[in-house]
Amino acid sequence: MICFMFPGQPLAKVPTLPDDAEFAEIAAIACDRTGLDLESFAWRGEPATDQVALQIYGAAMGLYRNRVLRRAGFNPAMAAEHSMGIYAALAAVDALPEGEALELTSRIGRTLAGMGKSGSYALGCVTGLSAAPVLALAENNGVYPANYNTSRHFLLAGEQHGIEAAMAEALEAGAFSVSSFPADAPLHTPLIEAIAPELHNVVADYRFSEPQVPLMEHIEQDFLTAADIPGFLVRELCLPVRWEATFLAIRRAGVTSLLEAGVGESLKKYNRWIAMEHG
Structure with missing residues (x-):
């Protein structure tokens, strides 16, 4: 059983981006829906912070890796997400179109960045x-x-x-x-509750479909339904990510292969450490 894992915000952009038609299409969608040119990392519209740019880049790479893995014949029976990886994960399980997932990433990021002004x-x-x-x-x-x-x-x-x-x-x-x-903001802490009404207003602009692949969330390791998603998107920003518990729940569910869909291999590294400790 295969699980796709979607990591959170990367710390930096890799020097060389993928050079193929799949990434070109994702990059074009990202530029259209967020105003960020992924190649130059420059804003074509209203500028935002470097952290927002990295969040969009991370989501775009998650969408790209999802496409590449599926074209290579890997079909997930489950998906899991870590932090800001939720947005690419939602698109990967068909709960939200790719363009809307990128737009939502940008809008949530810009809302969070407002905390950095004070x-x-x-x-x-x-x-x-x-x-x-x-x-x-x-x-x-x-x-x-x-x-x-x-x-x-x-x-x-x-x-x-x-x-x-x-x-x-x-x-x-x-x-x-x-x-x-x-x-920009103290992600995954109670301090985010100060802007929860603004975050709810952003999320309310989107309509979520039932995930076509079971998507495990990182707080209580439940599988998200369409009705769960709007509340989870705000709640998860106010509560800590529990990846160790998530990985162990994935294993208990019968997953035998975990493939990381995003920038780098941070989740793969964590999984190895956890597996060494738990056997």
């Missing part, structure tokens, strides 16, 4: 500590757990000064490595 936010990655000390240092510094990727790989989100202090505390506590990245 605050300075960041994400912090901690590797090597277990959940208990990570949660403690997050609380000590007023930030929040945003991703439970493995038992020893976590992402925190919050105000930039709090993330920087949390990363320093994590090193003192024995973390193998820490890193931090700028963010």
Whole structure:
């Protein structure tokens, strides 16, 4: 049984984009629906932040990889998503057309970016500590757990000064490595609830079909229905991603092959770490 996995926002654009008809078509749709030229990474319409551009790029690459994998004969019996990977996943399971998925990615990203006008936010990655000390240092510094990727790989989100202090505390506590990245908004934390009404208004402009392939969500590992999707798209931005639990639920469902549809192989790496620990 095959599962397609759709990763979240990439940290950077790869130097060379695919050079084939499939990607050219996806890039044309992206430019038309979002105003972003993927080749130049320049805006053809109203500009947005670098983070919004990366979100659109990540969604476009997810759509492209979905097409390529299917043309190669891989037909998923299930799909799973991580963070901003939800938008490409929705198109891949025919719950939303590709163009609307890219447009929705852009509109959600621009709404999130509005938070950056009144605050300075960041994400912090901690590797090597277990959940208990990570949660403690997050609380000590007023930030929040945003991703439970493995038992020893976590992402925190919050105000930039709090993330920087949390990363320093994590090193003192024995973390193998820490890193931090700028963010438009504190994704997957309760702080997003401040703009939840705006996010609901964006999502309300779209009509979702029943997924034609079961799509497992990353919060409670349930399969999304068309009726679930609008609420989930806002709720998931306010709650942490639980990828370790998602991967284990995928395995329990009988999946034997997981193929990553997006930029890089971050989920494949997490899966390997989780499998080594759980056998």
